[in-house]
Amino acid sequence: MPHRLAHAAEKKIEPGVQRCINHACGATYSLRERIYLCPRCGETLEIDCQLVPPKNPETLRRYWAAKTASKLPRDASGVWRYHNVLPFDEAAPFVTLCEGHTPLFHAPRSAKYCGLADLRLKHQGYNPTGSFKDTGMAAAMTQAVISGARTAVCASTGNTAASLAAYAARADLQAAILLPRGQVSPSKLAQSLDYGALVLEIDGNFDACMRLVQELGDDPSIYVANSINPFRIEGQKTVAFELMEQCLWQVPDHVVVPGGNMGNSTALGKGFQELLDLGLIHRLPKLDVIQAEGAAPVARLFANLSARKRSDVDNLPDRLEPVENPQTLATAIKIGAPVSWKKALRAVLRSGGQIVSVSEQEIADAKAMIGRDSIGCEPASATTVAGIKRLFASGHIGRKDDVVAVLTGHALKDPDYMINYHQGTLAFATGAKDSSQAPKPILGEFRNAPERVAATKTAILASLERRR
Numbered sequence: 001m002p003h004r005l006a007h008a009a010e011k012k013i014e015p016g017v018q019r020c021i022n023h024a025c026g027a028t029y030s031l032r033e034r035i036y037l038c039p040r041c042g043e044t045l046e047i048d049c050q051l052v053p054p055k056n057p058e059t060l061r062r063y064w065a066a067k068t069a070s071k072l073p074r075d076a077s078g079v080w081r082y083h084n085v086l087p088f089d090e091a092a093p094f095v096t097l098c099e100g101h102t103p104l105f106h107a108p109r110s111a112k113y114c115g116l117a118d119l120r121l122k123h124q125g126y127n128p129t130g131s132f133k134d135t136g137m138a139a140a141m142t143q144a145v146i147s148g149a150r151t152a153v154c155a156s157t158g159n160t161a162a163s164l165a166a167y168a169a170r171a172d173l174q175a176a177i178l179l180p181r182g183q184v185s186p187s188k189l190a191q192s193l194d195y196g197a198l199v200l201e202i203d204g205n206f207d208a209c210m211r212l213v214q215e216l217g218d219d220p221s222i223y224v225a226n227s228i229n230p231f232r233i234e235g236q237k238t239v240a241f242e243l244m245e246q247c248l249w250q251v252p253d254h255v256v257v258p259g260g261n262m263g264n265s266t267a268l269g270k271g272f273q274e275l276l277d278l279g280l281i282h283r284l285p286k287l288d289v290i291q292a293e294g295a296a297p298v299a300r301l302f303a304n305l306s307a308r309k310r311s312d313v314d315n316l317p318d319r320l321e322p323v324e325n326p327q328t329l330a331t332a333i334k335i336g337a338p339v340s341w342k343k344a345l346r347a348v349l350r351s352g353g354q355i356v357s358v359s360e361q362e363i364a365d366a367k368a369m370i371g372r373d374s375i376g377c378e379p380a381s382a383t384t385v386a387g388i389k390r391l392f393a394s395g396h397i398g399r400k401d402d403v404v405a406v407l408t409g410h411a412l413k414d415p416d417y418m419i420n421y422h423q424g425t426l427a428f429a430t431g432a433k434d435s436s437q438a439p440k441p442i443l444g445e446f447r448n449a450p451e452r453v454a455a456t457k458t459a460i461l462a463s464l465e466r467r468r
């Protein structure tokens, strides 16, 4: 079977170009150039895959559907299955750990909790290293090999690190990871160590690590694997394609994601836009991004945009006021100066979505509710359900709307948080200048503490009876 259909979304001979997102600049660069910001104006880049809409969109749908039956190892990947909309040619050294193919669950308890008739959760925590980063890393490490890099580097709150460590090992590259010391869940740190990465702990927060990575990116031996790298976004955009297949091509009204460094929202936005441009969908879902209150620079910017500014997607604000000392127990999104904010904001505005923030208490309770749906996720992912509840209350989301939330990380990514929530020992220090303030307890509405019980049948039955 030919790997691409001649009459499908065929790209030109070059599988794309890198393009500056600054409208006034618009410079383009070859895919081979190892750059992360536009050398001319300093803005971020995105890849234009120069896709040509198929005459009949159904051919493309059938082409991808047929790949699920293929026995080729590359087609077992939920990323490389969509190779014909990615900026790689046939001979690319595809790196894969069988990422993608993640489930879409109905979550009736979470739906009710939010005020909705139904809610579906697309669980990216079912990826090989337990987070959504793997789809992007498959693409980034493939490009790293093509570009002849020796070492792949990232700054991380933990998940990018674990994913890079695994995919770099698979691609036979050295992985070097910059982590904010003491601010990463031990489960994520353990993964990076196990996959053999060089883990460098920095006294500083994620934003400081990110600044260092951008400096390191100048070195010719180094490949930057953060989502500032447009190839990461390409891998991550495939989630939109996979989701639409799972939705039987019925576009949801809202797709809701957490926002940290804003790579995921950028990628989903790009995926849906391409699906629209290819004629595979006829409208965009509203893309809603949820940040944690103590690390919400983009939600703050969004709240201050006038209606006129919100409708002018070609003239985005120039600057994002960073949050100097971001704080949240959802450590994955403890980020004050997100690098992809502009691309994400553009995607949200194009779709008519919103960017809002939620409190620590809301995140914690929403997370427990997702657990009660027998699904579970890490704290950052639970911002989605907390955000949907808020957006329902504000009228942006309607009771009967078709809503999909993207859960970004597996529940076991942060077991300490879960234990503390259920035992009633979760507490949040705001990190305000007045550090004399004691951490504020988060007493979860859905606490489920373990119970000490005598080792007898009678005691156990009595305990069961009490909780029936």
Ligand code: F0G
Binding pocket: 131, 155, 156, 157, 158, 159, 160, 161, 227, 258, 259, 260, 261, 262, 263, 264, 265, 332, 333, 378, 380, 381, 408, 409
């Ligand atoms: N959810 C989880 C579980 C994450 O790990 C991250 C980001 C996000 C949401 C936010 O996604 O940055 O694309 O907006 N984690 C990065 C990391 C920063 O280093 O693992 P984003």
